[in-house]
Amino acid sequence: MNHDRQPYRRCGRSGLLLPAISLGLWHNFGDGRTLESQREILLKALDLGITHFDLADRYGPPLGAAEHTFGAIHRRDLRPLRDQIVVSTKGSNPMWDGPYGKGNSRKHLLATLDRSLDRLGLDFVDIFYLHREDPETPLEEQAATLDHLVRTGRTLYVGVSNFSPEATTEIAALLRGLGTPLLVHQPRYSMIRRGIEEKLLSVLEREGVGCVVYSPLAQGLLTDRYLDGIPDDSRAAEGRFLGRSDVTPEVVGFVRAIGAIAAERGQTVAQMALAWALRDPRVTSVLVGASSAAQLESNVAAVDRLGFTDDELAALDRAAKE
Ligand code: NDP
Known part of the structure; x- marks a missing residue:
C-alpha cells in the first residue's frame, strides 16, 4: 500500500482519517x-x-454479490491489511421477502448486518450506514439500533x-445522547448535482459529521466517456441506474465546455470533477466507481x-448555468 499517493482527511470531528x-x-x-478483473481494481x-472501500448489502447483482466478492479477495489478499483499511456497508433497502426484509427496524438491521458480515468474512465493519430514511420506524429505535451495533462490536462507527x-440533525442529537456520535453522512454530490450546498453541508459542519459523497462523476457523465456517443x-x-436518456445534449455540452478549463489545469474532466468536489473542506472524501484499474489510476491523479x-470556480459556475 502506498500511503504517499493520497491526502487523508479527517472525517468530521472524529478520530478517523x-x-x-x-x-x-x-x-x-x-x-x-471476472474475479481477476475485480481483484485487479482492488x-x-x-x-x-x-x-476506504464502500459496500452495501444490496450491491451486485445479484443482491450480496459485491460483499461476497470483496470477502473472497479479502481472504486471499487483504487479510494482513485488515487494520490498514476501512470497510463500510449499509442496510435498509429491500433484501428479502416479508415484513423484516427491509427498513430501519432493529429487527431488520441486525439481521442484514449479520448477513453482510458473513458474506464479507469479517468480524466487524468499520462503518455501518442507514442507507436511507425510514419514516415508519421511530428515529429513537433507529438510533438505539446503531448504538447497539457499535456496542456489540459489529461496527466501529455509524453513518x-x-x-x-x-x-x-435529529438522529445526530439522539446518537450523541447515547454516546455513539454520528460519524458521517453519505449524500450524492457532483458538478451537476449540487443540492447538498443548500443546507446539508452546513448541518454537517455544525454537527461535526463528515461527508463522503457518492457519484462525484455523475456515474461517468462527467468524463470523456460520452463525448462521441454511447460506448x-x-x-x-x-442501462440499470444510468440510461441512454441521461446522456443529454446539455450534459455533453457542459462536459465539452469545461474541457477547456480542465485542459488548462492539466487535468482530464474526470480529474477536475473530483478535485472540484473536494474543494470544500467539509467534504471528507469522494467515493468513485471504476470499471477498470486504469480508470481508477487516472482518476486518483486528481489529487495532484x-x-x-x-x-x-466562477467559469465553472457559469458553464453550469448555461
Ligand atoms: P462515479 O460517479 O465515480 O461513477 C463511476 C463510473 O464512471 C465508472 O464505473 C465508469 O463507468 C465511469 N468512469 C469512472 N472513471 C472514468 C474515467 N476516467 N473515464 C471514463 N469513465 C469513467 O461513482 P458511482 O456512481 O459508481 O458511485 C460510487 C460509489 O458511491 C458506489 O460504488 C457506492 O459505493 C456509492 N454510492 C452510494 C449510494 C447511496 O445511496 N449511498 C448511491 C450510489 C453510489 P463505466 O462503467 O461506464 O466505465
Missing part, C-alpha cells in the same frame, strides 16, 4: 465480471493509497446516507491538483 478518494463497489463487482486501489438535513461497454449502455482559482 479517510483518503481523499475512496472506492465504491456498487457497480463492477457483481455478475458478469489491488490497484491499495497501490494508490485508497484505504447515514440520503438523509435530509432535518432528519440528520457498448459503458454504464449508460448497460486540488486547488482552484476564483476565476476557475
